[in-house]
Amino acid sequence: MANTNNRILLVEDDLNFGDVLKSYLEMHDYKVTLATDGEAGWEAFRKGDFELCILDVMMPKMDGFSLGRLIREKDRDVPLIFLTAKMLKEDVIEGLKLGADDYITKPFNSEELLLRIQNVFKRSVKKREEKMPDEFDFGKYHFNFKNRILSFNNGEEDTKLSPKEAHLLQLFCVKVNDILPRSEALEKIWLEDNYFTARSMDVFVTKLRKYLKNDPNVEIVNIHGNGFQLLDRTEK
Numbered sequence: 724m725a726n727t728n729n730r731i732l733l734v735e736d737d738l739n740f741g742d743v744l745k746s747y748l749e750m751h752d753y754k755v756t757l758a759t760d761g762e763a764g765w766e767a768f769r770k771g772d773f774e775l776c777i778l779d780v781m782m783p784k785m786d787g788f789s790l791g792r793l794i795r796e797k798d799r800d801v802p803l804i805f806l807t808a809k810m811l812k813e814d815v816i817e818g819l820k821l822g823a824d825d826y827i828t829k830p831f832n833s834e835e836l837l838l839r840i841q842n843v844f845k846r847s848v849k850k851r852e853e854k855m856p857d858e859f860d861f862g863k864y865h866f867n868f869k870n871r872i873l874s875f876n877n878g879e880e881d882t883k884l885s886p887k888e889a890h891l892l893q894l895f896c897v898k899v900n901d902i903l904p905r906s907e908a909l910e911k912i913w914l915e916d917n918y919f920t921a922r923s924m925d926v927f928v929t930k931l932r933k934y935l936k937n938d939p940n941v942e943i944v945n946i947h948g949n950g951f952q953l954l955d956r957t958e959k
Contacts (some may be wrong), residue, residue: 734764761785862941895953
């Protein structure tokens with residue numbers, strides 16, 4: 724299941740094709756805004772908040788590459804996928820200059836586009852994680868994400884975490900004393916939100932609670948209907 728927070732801007736001048744593609748992506752739980760020319764696409768992007776832009780290259784009023792350049796001036800990181808009628812060398816070079824995340828040549832299978840979108844989002848999540856801090860201090864604990872070491876009381880006790888445990892604790896630490904939505908953790912670590920991944924996450928939360936039991940001022944609490952919260956009562 725896709726994360727319904729993954730908002731897509733689709734700019735495609737063929738209205739029938741755009742409507743079909745929009746409906747298909749919405750069936751897979753993406754939120755899609757459709758614009759039918761480059762200028763309308765730019766207006767939609769300026770007013771909206773999107774995690775991915777899918778741009779047809781050949782469009783009236785403003786072509787996809789011109790739109791991509793405007794988007795890049797406003798947001799350097801949002802992923803771009805270009806739809807091209809022909810995979811021309813010039814188009815590829817132009818797209819690379821803009822930092823294109825993928826190309827897909829028309830005509831294409833909708834499932835192929837869906838897989839490419841999923842892969843782009845996975846890479847985007849990885850990039851965001853790479854930008855997150857990897858050293859944290861909370862309560863009597865020090866957490867080194869890179870080495871996956873949780874230290875208690877200046878090294879009195881060190882615990883080596885598994886990769887998933889470390890990623891989950893990193894998300895908690897970034898949001899210490901704030902709510903970590905269950906859906907956010909599932910999408911970032913398990914890459915999908917369903918019954919089975921949710922149960923798996925609960926198991927990992929239980930493990931982290933055991934690792935943090937030595938400091939009574941540190942606790943992971945349930946936020947009913949929302950997610951979890953790493954409390955550090957020593958933090959002012």
